[in-house]
Amino acid sequence: MNAPAFRIEGERLLPRVSPSGLAPSLERKRLQVYGTQIALDSALLVLCFFGTALLWFGHVPDAAELLVxxxxxPIYLTIALHNGTYSLITLTDWKQAAGRMxxxxxxAAVLLTFIAYFVKVSDSFSRLVLFGGVSSTLLVLSSTRFFTTRWIRKHWGPSPMNLLLIDAGGPPIAIPHSYRIDAYEHGLSPVLDDPHMLDRLARYLRNMDEVVVNCPPELRAAWAMVLKGSGVHGEVTSGIVREIGALGVVHRENADVSSLLVSTGPLGMRDRAxxxxxxxxxxxxxxxxxxPVLLAAALLVKLEDGGPVFFRQRRLGQGNRFFRIYKLxxxxxxxSDADGNRSASKDDDRITRIGSFLRKTSLDELPQLINVLQGDMSIVGPRPHALGSQAGNKLFWQVDRRYWQRHCLRPGITGLAQIRGFRGATDKESDLTGRLQADLEYLAGWSIWRDIRIIFATAKVVVHDRAF
Incomplete structure (x- = not known):
């Protein structure tokens, strides 16, 4: 029987892992708190200046008297969003929260004063309203920080992050306020040739902000590769830096342990949002x-042989988790080849007449827009491959160990590899190399503007001779 995982602080027992993970996502809750704080700060700042103006002028202030x-x-919000006023440390440390606010x-007050002076409108501002409004704002917002951090520590615990410690045979260690599981009791191992095991591991890693693996030397490289494809901040407790490609050394202040950082999510919270x-x-x-195009294509598929309109296939997605992809x-x-053991080829006798047209025009990919809305896929990202996909006589992940790293982002309908022409069958190992390199390049240099450029470039290669 699987041993339960638990928070060391308070030893809160958890049920057996489910598809939703060991614990609920704290990242979503953090985003909700940040959004609430921004809205509350805005309302309270305006109310503080309104109250100050009301007391000073002795009547309900008009628009000119509230101008300051x-x-x-907007100046305050711009600065606050860049100086860490709404950041991880401010959720549980009220002094840091109040200080940055x-x-x-x-x-913002100093900048506003200088701007008003240089544009020669400072005479229209009441200095007492500015001073009183700023002072009352500091007092009120500091109070909200104090109560907010106390509430978070009471309901979330001392840490605003989910940290998972996986004991996989390394020397005994303890990290306070973490979830902890025994890899052997849970039947977990870093087997890179088994997508089903990777999917199991992904369930444990889901909703975790940081993962630390404590394992013996001979398993560190394998665990490091699993973490690199997980899309989370991942560490192994020690090892050879060159072998595992460590990104840095992490010294934990609240635990007598150091570890090597081997993976980070490719995008920060703002970029992911x-x-x-x-x-x-x-x-x-x-x-x-x-x-209309999707409905017409679906009707043609149905009319040709009366079979199902959609083809669903299990593929590995973000964090090595399985999902069902939709295609016409x-x-x-x-x-239909549900496992993708045989790549489609030119003059493939399995393809229907309508299917050949759909593939050449890429219309068969349209239902994946539903996958995007569901959150399993992205518009732009590394293409998800069938589990049985081969390059030459090897499975994709057997050709290059870096293959798993491409799963740290949501898979995409299109991507950098596709617009560079890396599409179609992979008859040789080299057919995979180019698209893998393009995927890793995309992960290393993501930006929203690059996604937009890839979408426009995709329009030029929707119809292509490699689609069969």
Whole structure:
């Protein structure tokens, strides 16, 4: 029977791991707190200046008398978003939270004063309203920080992050406020040739902000490779730097242990939020605009042989987790090849007449917009491959160990590899090398503008001679 995982602080027992992970996501809760703080800060700042103006002028202030507060707010938010006022450390340390907030407010007030002076409108500002508004804002927002951090520590614990310690045969260590599991009791091992094991591991790593693996020397390289494809901050407790490609050394202040950082998520929280919002917007608009085309194509598939319209196939996605990809069926029902053991080829007898047209025009990929809305895929990213995909006579991950690293982001409908022409069958090992290199290059240099350029470039290669 699997041993339960638990938080060391308080030893909170957890149930057996489920598809949703060992614990609920704290990242989502952090985002909710940041959003609430921004809205509350904005409202309280405006109220503080309104109250100050009301006391000073003796009547309900008009727009001109509230101008100083209204101008200060956007300057404050701009500075606050860049100086860490809404950051990880400010969730549980009220002194840090109050200090960074106060810094943003005071810098905003100074900047506003200088700007007003240079544009010669400072005479229209009441200095007492500015001073009183800033002072009351500092007092009120500091109080909200104090109560917010106390509430978070009470309900989340001393740490605002989920940290998982995997004991995999290394020397005994303890990291306070972490979830802890025994790899052997849970039947976990870093077997890179087994996608099913990687999917199991992904369930344990899901919703974790940091993962530390404590294992013997002979397993460190394998665990490091698993972590590199997980999309999380991953560490192994020690090892040879050159062998595992360590990104740095981590000394934990609250635990007598040092470890080597071997993986980090390729995108920060803001970038992930921007990419996800971009995906939802583009996929929603695309589904709306292309729904007549999708319906017509689906009707043609159904009319040809009466079989199912959609083809669903299990593939590895972000963090090596399985998901079901949707495509318009382009092969005969009895020869659909759910595991992808045989790559499609030119004049493939399994492909229907309508299917050949759908593949050449890439229309068979349209249902993946549903995968994007569901959160399994992205508009742009490394293409997800079938489990049985081979380059030459080897499975993809047997050709190059770096293959697993491409799974640290959501897979995409299109990507850098596709617009460079790396599409179609992989008859030779070298056919995989180019697309893998392009995927790793994309991960290393992501930006929202690059995604937009890739989308426009994709329009030029929608119809291509490698689609069969």
């Amino acid at each position: 507060g209204n101008l200060l707010l 106060a810094s943003a407010v005071l810098i 921007a990419k996800r919002m971009f995906d939802i917007l583009v996929s929603g608009l695309a589904l709306l605009a292309l729904s 069926r382009s092969m005969k029902v009895e020869q």
